[in-house]
Amino acid sequence: MRVTEMDKLRDEVEHCTKCPLYHSRKQVVFGSGNPEAPIFLIGEAPGFEEDKTGVAFVGKSGQLLEKILLACNFNREKHVFMSNIVKCRPPQNRVPATVEQAACLPYLEKQIELVHPQIIVTLGSTALKGLFGENLRITRERGNWKLWQNYLVMPTFHPSALLRNPNLKRDTWEDFKKVIVKYREIVDQNHFCKYI
Numbered sequence: 233m234r235v236t237e238m239d240k241l242r243d244e245v246e247h248c249t250k251c252p253l254y255h256s257r258k259q260v261v262f263g264s265g266n267p268e269a270p271i272f273l274i275g276e277a278p279g280f281e282e283d284k285t286g287v288a289f290v291g292k293s294g295q296l297l298e299k300i301l302l303a304c305n306f307n308r309e310k311h312v313f314m315s316n317i318v319k320c321r322p323p324q325n326r327v328p329a330t331v332e333q334a335a336c337l338p339y340l341e342k343q344i345e346l347v348h349p350q351i352i353v354t355l356g357s358t359a360l361k362g363l364f365g366e367n368l369r370i371t372r373e374r375g376n377w378k379l380w381q382n383y384l385v386m387p388t389f390h391p392s393a394l395l396r397n398p399n400l401k402r403d404t405w406e407d408f409k410k411v412i413v414k415y416r417e418i419v420d421q422n423h424f425c426k427y428i
C-alpha cells in the first residue's frame with residue numbers, strides 16, 4: 233500500500249512525547265475519516281473511550297455527533313475527517329492546558345493542510361479558542377462563518393455541551409443547517425438532506 237503524508241504524520245504523532253500527556257495516555261487518538269474529506273471537524277481532546285480505542289469520537293459525545301451527521305446525511309467515512317485540538321487524553325477529561333495545546337497544534341495544522349477541507353467545523357469552546365485565540369466566546373461566535381488561514385470555519389457547540397444542556401441542540405442544528413447550505417454551494421449542489 234502507498235504510504236501517504238497522512239500516514240507519516242500519524243506515525244509521528246503516535247510516538248509523540250512533546251507534552252506531559254504522553255505519560256498518562258493509553259493510546260494517541262490521531263483522528264479518523266476520509267483524509268480527503270470536504271469537511272474537517274475539530275473537537276477538544278480524546279475522552280476515556282477514545283483513549284481506550286485510539287479512535288476519535290466513539291464515546292457518548294461521538295454517538296451524538298454521529299446522529300447529527302446522519303441528520304445532515306454526512307457520514308464519517310466519506311464526508312468528514314475528525315480530530316481534536318490535542319491528540320492525547322487529559323487526565324479526568326480536564327481542558328487541555330495551554331502548553332499541551334501549543335505542543336499539539338502543529339499536528340492539527342498539518343492535518344488541515346493535508347486534508348485541505350472546504351469547510352471546518354469547530355466543536356465547542358476549546359476548538360474555537362485553539363484556532364482563533366483565548367478571547368473568543370463560543371456563545372458569541374457560534375453560527376457565524378469565520379476565516380482561519382483562508383479556510384471557512386463554522387463554530388458550534390460541542391456535543392458534550394448538548395448532553396449537559398439539551399436546550400443547545402436547537403442552535404447547534406441551525407449551525408449544521410448552515411454547513412449543509414454551504415456544502416451545497418461549494419461542494420455538491422445535489423447533496424440530499426431530508427430536513428432542508
Ligand code: URA
Pocket residue numbers: 261275276277278279282287288289290291293294316
Ligand atoms: N470529545 C472530543 O472533543 N473529542 C473526542 O474525540 C471525543 C470526545
Ligand code: URA
Pocket residue numbers: 355356357358370388389390391393
Ligand atoms: N462550553 C463548552 O465548552 N462547549 C460548548 O460547546 C458550550 C459551552
